[in-house]
Amino acid sequence: MISKSLARDVLNTALSTGGDFAEIYFEDTISSNISIENTKVDAAQTSTSSGVGLRILNKLQSVYGHTNDLSRKSLLKLASDLSASFSEKQKIHIENFKVKHAKLKDKIAIPYDTVPKEEIIKVLRSASEIVSSFDKHIVKSEATLVHSEKKIVIFNSEGKEIINHNTYARIYIIAVGADNGKIQTSFAGPGTKKGWEFFTKEINIEKIAKDTASNCIKFLYAKEAPSGKMPVVLAHGWGGVLFHESCGHPLEAAAVSKGLSCFTKEMVGTKIASDVVSAYDDGSLPNEWGSINVDDEGHKPHKICLIKNGVLSGFMVDNFCGRRMDYHETGSSRRQNYTFEPISRMTNTYIDNGKSTLDEIIKATKLGLYAVDFSGGSVNPATGEFNFTTSQAYIIRDGKICEPVRDATLIGKGNEILHNIDMVANDRSFGQGNCGASSGYIPVNVGQPTLRIQDILVGGRGGELK
Amino acid sequence: MNKKIFFDLAKSKGILDCDLMIKNSRSLEISVFKGSVEHFTVASSGSIKARGIVGGKFGVASTNKDDSLTPMFLVSEILDTAKLIEKDDPAIIFEGSPKYKRFNTFNQDVEDMVASKKVEMAKNLEKKVISLDSRITDVEVMYRESSDECKIFNSKGLSLKRKNNFLMFYVQVVAKADGEIKSGGDYVFSNKFEDLDLDKLAEKVVKETVSKFHSIQCKSTTYPVILKQDVACSLISAALSSLSSEEVQKHTSVLEGKLNQKIASSKLTIYDDPLMKNIFFSAFDDEGVATKKKCLIKSGVLKMFLYNLETAAKDHVESTGNASSAGSKMGISPSFVFVKPGKSSFEDLLLQANNGVYITEVEGLGTGLNPASGDFSVQASGYLIKDGKIDTPLSLITLSGNLFKMLSDIKAMGNDSEISASGMSNPSILIKKLSVGGK
Numbered sequence: 001m002i003s004k005s006l007a008r009d010v011l012n013t014a015l016s017t018g019g020d021f022a023e024i025y026f027e028d029t030i031s032s033n034i035s036i037e038n039t040k041v042d043a044a045q046t047s048t049s050s051g052v053g054l055r056i057l058n059k060l061q062s063v064y065g066h067t068n069d070l071s072r073k074s075l076l077k078l079a080s081d082l083s084a085s086f087s088e089k090q091k092i093h094i095e096n097f098k099v100k101h102a103k104l105k106d107k108i109a110i111p112y113d114t115v116p117k118e119e120i121i122k123v124l125r126s127a128s129e130i131v132s133s134f135d136k137h138i139v140k141s142e143a144t145l146v147h148s149e150k151k152i153v154i155f156n157s158e159g160k161e162i163i164n165h166n167t168y169a170r171i172y173i174i175a176v177g178a179d180n181g182k183i184q185t186s187f188a189g190p191g192t193k194k195g196w197e198f199f200t201k202e203i204n205i206e207k208i209a210k211d212t213a214s215n216c217i218k219f220l221y222a223k224e225a226p227s228g229k230m231p232v233v234l235a236h237g238w239g240g241v242l243f244h245e246s247c248g249h250p251l252e253a254a255a256v257s258k259g260l261s262c263f264t265k266e267m268v269g270t271k272i273a274s275d276v277v278s279a280y281d282d283g284s285l286p287n288e289w290g291s292i293n294v295d296d297e298g299h300k301p302h303k304i305c306l307i308k309n310g311v312l313s314g315f316m317v318d319n320f321c322g323r324r325m326d327y328h329e330t331g332s333s334r335r336q337n338y339t340f341e342p343i344s345r346m347t348n349t350y351i352d353n354g355k356s357t358l359d360e361i362i363k364a365t366k367l368g369l370y371a372v373d374f375s376g377g378s379v380n381p382a383t384g385e386f387n388f389t390t391s392q393a394y395i396i397r398d399g400k401i402c403e404p405v406r407d408a409t410l411i412g413k414g415n416e417i418l419h420n421i422d423m424v425a426n427d428r429s430f431g432q433g434n435c436g437a438s439s440g441y442i443p444v445n446v447g448q449p450t451l452r453i454q455d456i457l458v459g460g461r462g463g464e465l466k
Numbered sequence: 467m468n469k470k471i472f473f474d475l476a477k478s479k480g481i482l483d484c485d486l487m488i489k490n491s492r493s494l495e496i497s498v499f500k501g502s503v504e505h506f507t508v509a510s511s512g513s514i515k516a517r518g519i520v521g522g523k524f525g526v527a528s529t530n531k532d533d534s535l536t537p538m539f540l541v542s543e544i545l546d547t548a549k550l551i552e553k554d555d556p557a558i559i560f561e562g563s564p565k566y567k568r569f570n571t572f573n574q575d576v577e578d579m580v581a582s583k584k585v586e587m588a589k590n591l592e593k594k595v596i597s598l599d600s601r602i603t604d605v606e607v608m609y610r611e612s613s614d615e616c617k618i619f620n621s622k623g624l625s626l627k628r629k630n631n632f633l634m635f636y637v638q639v640v641a642k643a644d645g646e647i648k649s650g651g652d653y654v655f656s657n658k659f660e661d662l663d664l665d666k667l668a669e670k671v672v673k674e675t676v677s678k679f680h681s682i683q684c685k686s687t688t689y690p691v692i693l694k695q696d697v698a699c700s701l702i703s704a705a706l707s708s709l710s711s712e713e714v715q716k717h718t719s720v721l722e723g724k725l726n727q728k729i730a731s732s733k734l735t736i737y738d739d740p741l742m743k744n745i746f747f748s749a750f751d752d753e754g755v756a757t758k759k760k761c762l763i764k765s766g767v768l769k770m771f772l773y774n775l776e777t778a779a780k781d782h783v784e785s786t787g788n789a790s791s792a793g794s795k796m797g798i799s800p801s802f803v804f805v806k807p808g809k810s811s812f813e814d815l816l817l818q819a820n821n822g823v824y825i826t827e828v829e830g831l832g833t834g835l836n837p838a839s840g841d842f843s844v845q846a847s848g849y850l851i852k853d854g855k856i857d858t859p860l861s862l863i864t865l866s867g868n869l870f871k872m873l874s875d876i877k878a879m880g881n882d883s884e885i886s887a888s889g890m891s892n893p894s895i896l897i898k899k900l901s902v903g904g905k
Contacts (some may be wrong), residue, residue, distance in 0.1 A: 033794060040552040046543050047528040051511070063506040068530045078508070085506050117550060134653040139717045147849055175836065176718050183720060225843070227864065227903040228686050258499060258642060259604045259865030262647065308708055341507065376833040381651040382604075382640045387830035387845035409834045409843040457683070458842045459834075459864025459903040464686070 002026045002052065004097055006072055007155040010054065012092045013079035017156060018088025019056040021319070023156040023297065026052050026070075032112075032147035034120055037129040038141055041121060053338040054078055058086050062320055064341040071231065078406060097161035102293035105286050108167060108195035115196045121146055123199060124171070127209035131175045134213035137220065140176035143209070145199075152339075153299045162298035166315050167193055168443060170432070173209050174430065175216035179454025182405075186216035186391065187375070191289045191432040215373075215392055217243065218404050225393060225408030231368035233361055233396065234408060234454045238374050238431030240446035242453075243279060243351050245379040245386040246414030248446075251306055252320035252332075253344040255381035262384035262415045265325060272312045273418035276354050279307040281316055283331060283347030289432040290348040290445035292334070299345055301331040306349075306422040307418075318344040336440025343439045350447030354424025358450045361423045363399040367465060369408060369458055370394045370401050375432065377410075384414035395465070411457040417453060425450035467514060469479075469619050472537040474622070476518055480524075483559040484518035485620035486844055486901055487752065489790060491759070493612040494581065506581075515558075515791065516540040521549035524903075526794045527657070539856065547794075552757040556779040562624045563702050563756030566749040567741050570720060571630035574659040576611055584609050584858040587664065588635070595637060596667040599676050604640040618754045624718075626754055627774050632657045632745050635664060637671045643679055650675030657745050674826070677849075681861040682852055683904035686696035688711045690822030690877070691865070692815050692851070693901040695884040698895045702805060703735070703888065705869040707837040709762060710798040711777040718838055720870065721768060730873035737761050738772070746889040748801055750787070757787035757801060766874075772798050803893035808879025815880050815896045817854040823902050824849045824856060825865055842868035866904035 002010075009023055026370075028050040030124040035043040051068040063082045067074055124143040131141035152164040170191035177184045186206050191197040199205055234242055238361040245367060247263075255261035263272065273279075282352045283301030284293045292301050297319055305313045317325065318333035321344055334345040362370065370393060377388025394401050412420075469486055476484045497508040514536065515528040525548030527540045579706035592607045613631035618624060634655035641648045652671045654662045693701065713719035721729060740748045740757035750756055753775050761769050772783070774789035774796055790799040810818065825848040834844035850857040880893035 032549065033795075036674070040554075042553045043794040044550045045528065046547065048539070049530045051530065061503055061506075065508040067510045068512055068532075069510065073801065081508060082506075084870065114726060121550065155634040173744050178717060181720055183836070184716065185836065217586060227843075227901065228868070229905070234548070258606070260606070260638075260649075317684045339509065339511065341505065370764070374833075378830050378832065382647055383647050383861075385845065387834060389833040389843070394691070395889065407834075407841060407843055409830065409835065409845065409864055409866070411830075411845045411864060413862065456904060457862065457864065459845070459866050461843060461866045461868075 002070065002153065004460055005254045006017050006075065008094050008099065009249065009320050010075045010079045011155060011157055013076055014054060014083050015092050016090050017086040018081040019058045019083065020091060021057040021155060021157050023055045024052060026153045026266060026336050027150060029148055029150045029337065033144060033146045034117065034124060035142065035144040036121070036124045039125055039128045039132055053341070054082060055341060056082050057320060059304040060276040062341065064328060066339050072423040076459045085416055092157050092172060094157055094159060097155055097159055099161045099163065100162040100371055102162060104170065105167060105291055105293055106193040110196040112169060123205060127205050127295045127417040129175050130206055130209040131173065131213040135177070135217045137177045137217060138213060140173055141172040142288055144172045160298060162294060171205060173200055173212045175213045177220040179220060181269055182220055184216050184220035186212050186219065186418045188212045189386040189432065193289065193291065194260050194287060201348050209299065219392065219406055224462030225334055225405040225458060226462045226465035227458055227460045228464055230453060230465055231365050231454055231456050232456050233365060233368060233370045233450065235370070235372040236425065236427045236448060236450045237429040238446060239371065239451065240350055240431060240448035241374045241377055241388050241433070243448060244346065244349055244446040245377045245388055246384065246412065246417055247279070248346050248349045248381045249349050250381040250384055250414055251315050251317050251405065253317040253327065257321040258323040260382045262382065267312050270312060271310050272373050273307050274421050275310045276424045277307055277310050277421055278352040278417055279350065280352060281304055281346055281349045285348050288430060289443050290346065290350045295394065296335045297330045297333040298328065299331040299333065301347060303320040304330050305353055316344045317348060318342060333425065334439060334442050336442055340439040345437060345438065345439060346435060348445035348447060350428060350430065351424065351449065351451065353428045353449050356423045356425045358425050360426060361402060361425055361450055361452050362396060364423065365396045365452065366398060368396045370396050371408065371410070379414065386414055387411045405460065405462065407460065410456055411459060413451045417456065420454050420456065421451055422454050467532050467537045472516065472540060473621055474892045475537050475541050477662045479545060481518035481520055481541065481544060483621050484516065484544065485559055485618065487515045488617045489513050489615065491612060491614040492570045493610065496585055496588055496609040498592050498607045501589065501592065502584055516544060518544035518548065519557045519559065520545060522557060523548045523551035523697050527872040530723045531869060547579040555776050558775040558779060559620050559622055560624060560754045560775060562754060566626070568749065568758050569651060569743050569747045570745050570883055571657070572613065573631060576631050576633050577613065586715055590802055591637065591664045591668060594659055594665060596674040598668060599641070601643045602672060603642045603677055605900055606638045612618045619713055620754065624754045626750050628748060630745060633659070635662065635667060635888050637653065637667060639671055639675050641675045646679055648675055648678040653887065665705055667725060676718045676790050678859045678861065681859040683863055684823065684860050684902060685905055688903050689820040690824065690900040691897045691902070692824045693895045693897065694826045695892060695894055696886055697825050697890050699871065699886045699888065699890045700828065700831055701869060702892060703803065703890060704831070704835055705840060705873060706800055709772050710800050711781060714771055715737065715777055715780060715809070720840060728766050728767060729768045729870060730763055731768040731876035733876045733879050734766050734873055735744045735806040736763040737804040738800045738802065739804045741804055742804065744885065746802040750890045751789040752791040753789040753796065755785045755787040755789060760786060769860065772800060799834040803890040810880050812882050815849055815878055815894055818878055819851045820854050821858065822851045824851050828865060842866060842869060860904070866901045866903065872900060875899060
C-alpha cells in the first residue's frame with residue numbers, strides 16, 4: 001500500500017516543475033489459474049503483482065513511469081526523474097486527499113477464495129471429460145479457470161483518492177479435433193465479474209462444453225468457406241466484433257485526437273451509417289464483462305451515444321486525448337495494469353436493437369453467409385480497414401440456414417460497411433472478449449442484434465459461392 | 467530476494483529440487499508528435515518465478531514483490547499447487563550443461579546516452595518524414611529502448627545469467643490524397659545507435675506509403691505470389707509451431723510422424739541458431755540447458771522436433787535447448803530462426819513471377835491463421851506484378867491457403883534476407899500459387 005503522506009510527497013515532487021496534473025495509480029493483484037488437460041490437472045499457479053504507475057501531464061505532453069519498487073526512496077526518485085521533463089514553476093500543491101470508494105457494481109455471492117480447489121477442479125474436470133468423450137476424433141480437451149482480484153488506489157492532483165476493486169473470472173474450454181491431417185480447434189470462454197455462483201448456477205458449463213466439442217467435430221468436417229463478395233448475416237452477440245473492430249477503435253479518442261482515425265470531430269452530426277444503425281458504449285451496465293466501477297483515472301462510466309440513427313454523435317474520450325480534441329473525458333480511460341498509461345478504450349460496445357427479426361433476415365437472404373461466432377479480428381483505425389474471422393458459419397440458401405463452412409475471414413472498411421447494414425433485428429446480446437491495444441489487454445463486451453450486411457468481401461479457401 | 471533463504475526454506479519443507487528464474491528489466495519510451503515529445507515513459511520491473519518438485523509433480527509460483535515475505539510465499543504456493551497436479555509427465559530440475567557459449571549482448575552506450583539526445587533523434591526523424599512528401603498528413607515517431615536481465619538458479623547448483631539490450635525507432639505515417647487515406651509504418655532496431663540509418667527508414671516508409679494510392683482489388687483467383695520478408699517471417703513462424711515435440715506428443719501437430727520426410731520444397735532450409743552473434747544470442751534456454759545450432763528443415767526434409775526437458779524425457783532423447791517459460795507451464799519455442807536465402811535478387815523473383823501478386827502486408831494473423839492446421843485466410847495488401855514489374859497497388863484483398871502446402875509450393879528464395887524484431891532472418895519468397903480474394 002501507499003500511505004497518504006507518501007502519495008502527497010510523490011505528487012508534490014512530480015508537480016514541482018510545473019505539471020498541470022499528476023496521478024498515482026497503485027495496484028495490488030492476486031491471480032490464479034487451474035488448468036485441466038485431457039481430464040487431468042495439468043497446471044496450477046498463483047501469482048501476485050503490485051506496482052505503481054505515475055503520470056504527469058503538462059498541456060499536450062505526458063510523462064509516465066512505473067515501478068514495482070514501492071519504497072519511499074524509489075517512488076520519490078521516479079517522481080523527480082519524470083518531473084525533469086518540465087522546467088516551469090510549480091502551479092499545484094497537494095495538501096490532502098478526499099477519499100472516495102468506487103461503488104462496486106457486481107454482487108459477489110460466493111467469493112473465489114472461499115471455494116475449495118477440489119470443487120473448482122471437479123467442475124473443470126467434468127467439462128474436460130465431456131469434451132474428451134464426445135467423439136473419438138477429439139484429441140485434446142482443456143478447461144481452465146483464470147481468476148484475479150485487483151485492488152486499485154488512485155491519488156491525483158485534484159486531491160482525490162479513489163479506491164476500487166475488480167474481480168474477474170473466466171473459464172476457457174478448448175476442444176481440438178483431428179482426423180486425416182485436418183485439425184480443428186473450438187473454443188468457449190464465458191467470463192464474469194460475479195462470484196463462483198456464476199459458473200455453477202447461472203450458466204451451464206456442461207452444456208457449453210458439449211456445444212464446444214460438437215462444434216469442433218462439425219467444423220472439422222465442414223467444407224472450406226467460399227470467397228468473394230456476398231451478403232453476410234452476423235449473429236447477435238459476438239457478431240458485434242464487427243462494430244468493435246470496424247468502428248469502435250476508430251471512435252476512440254486515442255485515434256481521433258491525432259487524426260489517425262477514419263472518423264473526425266468535424267464529422268459529428270453527419271451521416272456515417274445507414275438509418276438503421278444506432279450504437280453505444282456503456283460501461284455502467286450492471287453485471288456485464290466490460291463494465292467498470294470507475295475508469296482507470298477514477299471517473300464514473302456512463303452510456304455514450306456513438307451513432308444515433310446513422311449520425312455520428314460522440315467518441316470515447318480520456319483526460320489526455322480529450323485535451324487535444326477539446327473534449328471532456330467520458331469515463332473511458334482504461335489500462336491492463338499499472339505498467340500501462342491509461343487511454344480511451346471501449347467497455348460494453350453495441351449496436352442497438354432494430355425492428356426486424358432473425359427469421360425475417362434469413363428469409364430475405366437468397367445466397368449468403370450466416371456468421372454465428374468469431375475468433376476475433378483487428379483494425380487499422382487510420383484507414384478503417386478491418387478483418388475478422390468466423391469460428392462458426394453457415395451458408396444461407398433460398399432463405400434457409402444450410403451447410404457449415406470453416407474459417408471465413410471478413411474484410412472491409414469501417415466507414416463504408418456502416419452504410420451497408422440494411423437489416424437489424426431486435427435480439428441484442430453480448431459476447432465477452434479481451435481487447436488488446438496500446439494500454440494492454442482489457443475485458444470488453446461486444447454486442448449487437450442479428451444484422452445483415454448487403455455486401456462484404458469474404459476470404460475463404462473454398463472458391464466462389466454457388 | 468536472498469535466494470539462499472528460499473533454497474534453505476524449500477529444503478526444510480521437503481522440496482529438494484527447485485529453481486528460481488529472476489528477471490529484471492528497464493525501459494524507456496519516447497514518442498514524438500507534431501514536433502514535441504508527447505509521451506515519455508520510464509519503467510523498471512522485476513519478477514521472480516519459482517518451481518519445485520513435490521511428490522514427483524511441479525508446483526509453481528510467481529510474484530513481482532521482493533521483500534522478506536517472498537521466500538515464504540513462493541514455498542507455500544509450490545507446496546499448495548504441486549499437490550493439485552495430476553499429469554504424469556516427468557518433472558526435472560536440470561543439473562547443468564558442461565559448457566555455455568559466451569557473447570556480449572549488452573551495450574552500455576545505449577544506457578549512457580542522455581535522453582535529450584534520443585528525443586532529438588526522434589524529432590529529426592519526424593521532420594525528415596514530413597519533408598519528404600506533402601501528402602503525409604500525420605506522423606508518429608516512437609523510440610524504445612529496453613534492457614533485460616534473466617538469472618536462473620537451482621537446487622543442483624546451477625547459476626546462469628544473461629543480459630541484453632536493444633533500441634528501436636518506429637515510424638507510423640498517414641498519407642491523404644484525392645479522398646484516399648493510406649497508412650504505413652516500419653522500424654529499425656539494434657543495440658548500437660551507429661547501426662541505424664534513420665534517413666533511410668524515413669525514405670522507405672514514405673515511399674512505401676505514398677505508393678499505395680489508387681489501390682484496387684484484384685480479381686479473385688490464384689496467382690504466383692511473392693511474400694515480402696516480414697510477411698514470410700510471420701507465416702513461417704506460425705508453421706514452425708508444429709515442430710514442438712509437445713504438440714507432437716499430444717497428437718495436435720500435423721507434422722507428427724513426418725520426421726525425415728519431405729514436408730516442403732527442396733528450396734527450403736531452416737536452422738534454429740541461438741548462438742548466431744547478434745542481439746538475439748542466447749546461450750541457454752529457460753530450463754538452463756545450453757543451446758546449439760540445429761537444422762530443422764533441410765532441403766524440404768523435416769530433420770527434427772524441438773524439445774524441453776520434460777518432452778525429451780518422454781521420448782528418451784536429449785533436450786534441444788528450446789524450453790520457453792510461459793505462465794505456469796514450460797513451453798517450447800525456436801530461438802533464432804535462420805531461413806537460408808536463395809540466389810535470386812528481388813528483381814529476379816519479379817521476373818519469375820511474371821504476372822502475379824506481391825504481398826507486402828498481412829493483418830489478422832491472430833485469428834485468420836490456425837497454426838495447428840496451417841490453414842489461413844487473412845487480410846492483405848500489396849501490388850500486382852505485371853510482366854515481371856511491380857504494377858498497381860492492391861488493398862483490402864485476402865490471402866488464403868495452407869502453410870504447409872505453401873512451403874511445398876516455394877518456387878524461389880530471394881537473396882534479400884532481413885532480420886525481424888521477433889528474431890528471425892529470412893528473404894522474400896516466391897510461391898508458385900496462392901489464393902488471392904478481391905473482386
